[in-house]
Amino acid sequence: MQVSVQAPANWRSHEMLRSFNFVSTSTPGFTILRSSNKSSSNRRIKTNSPSPMATLSTVPTDKEVESTQKINPPLQVAKRLEKFKTTIFTQMSMLAIKHGAINLGQGFPNFDGPEFVKEAAIRAIREGKNQYARGYGVPDLNSAVAARFSKDTGLVVDPEKEVTVTSGCTEAIVATMLGLINPGDEVIVFAPFYDSYEASLSMAGATIKSITLRPPNFSVPINELKAAVSENTRAILMNTPHNPTGKMFNVEELNAIASLCIENDVLVFSDEVYDKLAFEANHISIASLPGMYERTVTMNSLGKTFSLTGWKIGWAIAPPHLTWGVRQAHSFITFATSTPMQWAAAEALRTPDSYYEELKRDYMAKKAILVEGLNAVGFTVYPSSGTYFVVVDHTPFGLENDVAFCEYLIKEVGVVAIPTSVFYLNPEDGKNLVRFTFCKDEKTLRDAVALMKERLRRR
Structure with missing residues (x-):
């Protein structure tokens, strides 16, 4: 029986999606993903x-x-989570394994992190640093985070009162939502968005408002944002450099967001995990703008910058009055994060700037391989100024939507991409787009491009 994919109108996301089974329909060439x-x-x-x-x-x-x-x-499952089940990354990765496809979908490197950081973790384990860490972080890591933030932004923060170490940035996001958002509070997000945002806000009982960033430049529609802010708006949740589009919020956009927040007494939760993967302009933390530190929680992690995503070391930086809420939630989510990995993370964050310069050069070379290949194959490729993601328009190849295209790409071409409709409250907004990642070694990228050139044809 022939099986393929079509996304139902009520499909929603959850980069941790709902549970779908592949079931046949009477429509030739398509399968509907139905909730199990x-x-x-x-x-x-x-x-x-x-x-x-x-x-x-x-x-x-x-x-x-x-x-x-x-x-x-x-x-x-509790109603707050009943629509969040198996993620799209699991779905696509399972298909990739089944069909032996090259995975340019999920955003984790297929190469290891630096030896000096791994050796620091081994040394910490051997030195007996293996029991519970202090709840909000090993002092050495708190200090290293504060020092790096100060160097990057010019802001001086207290490592004891304003830095909270978490189990990855995802936990920092969850702790921030649960610690600072009350049921019914409005939170504005920019779609497409990292999939854990919606689930975290759902757990907090928030009302979610979405502002859509549209190709080709995914610019912030400032007038739409102004219209969305109401007396019930508690916070704006943003991500720069931006997953999945690779967009970086420019200074004009950041200033407009800051002005809105100050005028309306709104908080900002800023996810900045790709701050060291900014290729065409310097990353700007919104907390560094005048009047913004006192109303901002800045969230970051070790994994993306040091290719150690499995360590799950993250942190939240905020003034004491906001840190209190973050820490209260963190205390009852994980309480503490892996002790030896924290010691190693502190050493990693003290690495000289030459490490970040080499990292950027390496990723720019990988990006060039993928972008040139995608253009040659026939995609409409949109600009990516940061992260290790590229978003393209798949419609030249004639598939009905992004899910159908990604399934075809895996089964018939042997390459994995991620459908972006899962990153929108309204999946229709993303049905023409798919996301590729270039956090892979150069051979893997070249092999994937070669397969697409050989097998992918316009319809």
Whole structure:
């Protein structure tokens, strides 16, 4: 039976998406992804009465009765999370493994982090630094985070009162939402957005408003943003450099956002995990703008910059009155983060600037391979000024939407991309776009480009 994909109108995202099963439809060439309501567990519950199927046989065998009396218990999840199940990254990665495709979808490097950082972690383990760390961070790491932030922004922060170490930036985001957002508070996000944002805000009971950034430049529509701010707006959640588009918020956009927040007493939660992967302009932290530090939580992590995504070392920087809420939530989410990895992270953050310069040169070379290849294949490639992602328009190849295209790309071409509709509140806004990553070694990138040149054809 021929199977392919079509995204339903109510499909929503959750870069941790809902659970879908591939089921056939009568429409040739497409499959609809439908939400699953059955458990994957092997446990079964026996019922006291035979199932309807059992009654079709007047003399059922014992084996037939036993088989038809087994059912799966329904999935159980709180309403705040019932639409967030298996992520799109898991879905695409499973297809990639099944078809032996090159994974340019999920944003993790296929190469290792620097030896000096790994050796620092090994040394910390051997020195016995293996018990609970202080809840808000090993003092040495708090100091290193504060020093790096000061060097990057010119802001002097207190490592003891204004830096909180978390289990990756994702936990920093969750702790910030749970610690500072009340049920019913409005939070404005820019779509497309990192998929954990919506889930985190849902857990906090927030009302989400979305401002869509549109190609080719994904500029902030300032008038739309102004119209979205109301007396109930508690915060604006932003990400620069921006995943998935690679956009960097420019100084004019940052100043406009800052003015709105100051005028309306609105907080800013700024996700800056790609700050060292800014290729065409210097990264600007919105907290460094006049009047903004007192109303900003800046979130960052080690993983992207040092290719150590599995360590999950992140942090939140905020003034004491906002740090209090972040730490209260953090205390009851993870309490503390891996101790030896924190010691190693402190050493990593003290690396000389030459490390970051070499990192940027390396990623710019990888980006050039992918972008030149995607252009040659026939995509409309949109500018990427930061991160290690590139967004393209897939419509020249004739597939109905981004999900259908990504499934075709995996099965027929052997390359993985991520459909961007999962990063929007309204999936229709992203149905023409897919995201590729270039955080892979150069051979992998060249091999993927070669496959697309050979097998991908316009329809």
